[in-house]
Amino acid sequence: MIWKKPVIPPVVLRAFTSGLGNYIDPSRPLWSLMQKQYVALQWNSLNLDAICKLTDQPDTLEGLALQTGWRFAASDGDLYGACHVGSMVGRDYNTPPITTGFSYDAQTLTFMESLEQLKLLPLPDGMTGAGPFELRGLSIRWLHFEAFWLRNTAAPTGTQEPDGTGDIVVPYTGFVEDFPNYLELMSPYPVKYFLTAIWPCVQTACDSKKQKEKDAADAPKTSAQRAEDAAKNQRERLERLTRKAEDEAKPKN
Numbered sequence: 001m002i003w004k005k006p007v008i009p010p011v012v013l014r015a016f017t018s019g020l021g022n023y024i025d026p027s028r029p030l031w032s033l034m035q036k037q038y039v040a041l042q043w044n045s046l047n048l049d050a051i052c053k054l055t056d057q058p059d060t061l062e063g064l065a066l067q068t069g070w071r072f073a074a075s076d077g078d079l080y081g082a083c084h085v086g087s088m089v090g091r092d093y094n095t096p097p098i099t100t101g102f103s104y105d106a107q108t109l110t111f112m113e114s115l116e117q118l119k120l121l122p123l124p125d126g127m128t129g130a131g132p133f134e135l136r137g138l139s140i141r142w143l144h145f146e147a148f149w150l151r152n153t154a155a156p157t158g159t160q161e162p163d164g165t166g167d168i169v170v171p172y173t174g175f176v177e178d179f180p181n182y183l184e185l186m187s188p189y190p191v192k193y194f195l196t197a198i199w200p201c202v203q204t205a206c207d208s209k210k211q212k213e214k215d216a217a218d219a220p221k222t223s224a225q226r227a228e229d230a231a232k233n234q235r236e237r238l239e240r241l242t243r244k245a246e247d248e249a250k251p252k253n
């Protein structure tokens with residue numbers, strides 16, 4: 001598959017180059033590798049809050065993926081690393097994003113190797129000639145996997161703007177085999193098929209989220225009920241003591 005090279009916003013690139021020294025000594029080989037041979041992808045997270053508000057299964061990721069920042073990564077043999085530059089979404093645009101962490105985890109190597117494999121994958125059946133694509137990263141942390149998201153930038157016939165229906169999703173790490181509708185790592189799926197495959201697990205996650213919200217909402221009521229019961233017990237105790245005192249104060253025949 002072929003995709004357009006992502007255009008990194010200058011403010012994000014500055015945050016990467018200026019913040020890297022907070023995590024890597026410039027004298028180390030990894031510093032030079034990250035500076036000269038990095039790849040960078042806009043990173044997104046499938047928004048559970050947004051998807052749980054839907055009444056029907058969606059056909060696209062439009063409006064459901066929340067941009068979380070940019071991932072910069074590089075590898076050369078046993079030398080590899082990755083960092084995250086925080087998103088500007090939801091921030092004061094006068095405050096630039098920052099490099100928020102660095103990882104030496106082996107998952108970085110998986111990411112880089114999978115990126116090379118991605119170039120060799122064919123388009124899904126029925127999508128010959130689709131594209132051009134913009135490559136993004138997609139995390140679904142509450143389902144424990146990550147994927148490449150190829151955003152089709154071509155508008156469907158008769159329209160002016162892309163609508164997400166021509167997108168492709170390629171899971172590359174995680175436990176996708178556990179889904180009721182089986183998925184394979186490093187296999188390309190039209191976005192509608194991908195969403196159909198994960199939908200039963202999405203519904204389970206939404207049910208769990210709603211139950212947690214209900215339990216949290218019920219917790220203050222439970223506390224209030226306990227306080228009310230304690231106050232009632234105290235009143236009844238005082239009433240018993242009062243009656244006892246009155247009985248003892250009555251003259252005895």
